[in-house]
Amino acid sequence: MTTRILPPEWAPQQATLLVWPRDGADWGNGLAAARDAIAALAAILCEYQPVLLAAADSECRDSIAAHSALAGLVALTVVEVPNDDIWARDTGPITVFDNEVRRFLDFRFDGWGGQFAATRDDAFTAAVLATGTLGDGALERHEFTLEGGSIEVNGAGALLTTERCLIKGRRNEDIDRDSAATLLRDALGVDTVHWLASGDLIGDDTDGHIDTLARFVATDTIAYQGCRDTDDAHYASLAAMAEELAALTNAEGLPYRLVELPLPSPIHDPDDGHRLPAGYANFLIANGCVVIPAFDDPADKAAHEIIAALFPDRDIRAVDSRALIRQHGGLHCAAMQIPAEHS
Template sequence: MKERVLPAEWAAQQATVLVWPRSGGDWGNGLDAARDAIAEFAAVLCDYQPVILAAADAECRASIAAHRLLADLAPLSVVDVANDDIWARDTGPITVFDDGARRFLDFRFDGWGGQFEASRDDAFTAALHATGVLGDCPIERHEITLEGGSIESNGAGAVLTTERCLLQGRRNADFDRERAIAALADALGVETVHWLTQGDLIGDDTDGHIDTLARFVAADTIAYQGCRDPQDAHHDALAAMAKELDALRDARGRPYRLVELPLPSPVHDPEDGHRLPAGYANFLIANGCVVIPAFDDPADDDAHEIIAGLFPDRDIRRVDSRALIRQHGGLHCAAMQIPAELPR
């Protein structure tokens, strides 16, 4: 029987997949700012590893070619792949290893439970693979609905997820906890599933993606989104989540080391004023660096210091994420790592 492993994000990477915001999407008058944010993100990542940037159409290609940060940027590869939106974490390939051989998994994507048009995003992984930019490793289609932002792997057989996302019935109506665990074990090689029932960020429209709340930063360590202000609407739910995390035990019965991240001051949509799901757990780990969101907030410095302590051998780079958070996403949501093939 093959051993299947879902690697941790800090494993060696071949590239990062990003998607260029398209003019026909939901960005409205925030399109230029979103493009600037993705360009800055790509430029930072290219200091450490290749970036694959998906362009939906000719206008996207032209705007990429004209962008001041992307001109002659290496190692950047621009590929033509149709898409609905930029959130590659949820539409891109989830990579596993079968006895050391890399395999790309293509799960069904339905627009976060049917909230948004998603036909092109559902086809995104297969279309990206067909370009050849990922290499010749096989692709495996799964008809269950699963988004990369809803699972967090420690690389040692454990994943974190939320009941709200996987079990509420919006995506896979027939899933109960037992069926969900079986599906994760079959597709991802998961041995332990840690379920969170508490914690949420106001404005999140993913039904509680774990990558906005709690992240493995080592096999035995979890960084989580905290809130120290008792007057903040997040306080009680995030405190309850911290208690759930404290009660978790690994496969050998040991508690995880927990590290709290600060919460930035409330960020509101400039048009209608609703609160946006800004937080620091939505960072991205890449080769030699961790890219963290910034919100022009004093807590940016605190988050930087904490995350630097968790990754002493990696550079900590900041990217202003206020343009992306307007569409309720962030850096991690916008990127999917492609793990490097293992030495043979």
């Protein structure tokens, strides 16, 4: 009998996969700041585990070599892999264990529903595996369109996702909810798929990735993005999502423990003024630490304290994420964990 499991993010990790922002992408005059943010994230992670940093070309390699924050990091390995953008959570491998043998799942990536160029990013997982830096594990291609940021698992059979992203938006238009749930169960080894119909951050162009909204932090606990300001445009949607989360039950039929995260003050794009999808649910779990987004906001401190209480055995580190949120992404979006091989 085949036993397949997608480990939760807090399981032991072999490495973290990151992508260096490339010149000529969408960063414009924010390229240097984005590189500083990824360098800061890489430097923190290298204190706890190896980091694989994908460089699109020789210019990226040269800028990595010249960046002071990356100098002398013995845990850092740079690999040259073509890419369109830096969001490794969505383009990198989703790693499962099948009878304790690793498999690197490569789902179809179409640029978040055809919004952006995706040819190189759709080939990214296979290209990273071809470098030989991921270790043992076979590539398993799936034509179902799925990004890593759209799913959360608790390691005990439950998966959390949003309808709007996977089946009621730009992707998988010919697949209904039951068929999608079957695909997820078979590919990822989960028993239960929890679908959320509500929840959205203004400015989000992923159509409701769960990693911006609600995150498993233990088998029985979900941290979620809240909003206490009734005048904020997020209030109704996030309140409805909180009600949906409260109605979910685990394998024992018990409700999950819910922990609300604060919402930072609105951040707007400096060029055209649109609101950016800033929130604290987009934190990153690694061996021995949790890296949380910071926005130079009073809520940064409250988010730090809440997440620290959720992970008392891990260091809580922060990275200024304003450069990343300008391109509608964050720390979790930029990183994909490679689970450690079973011993």
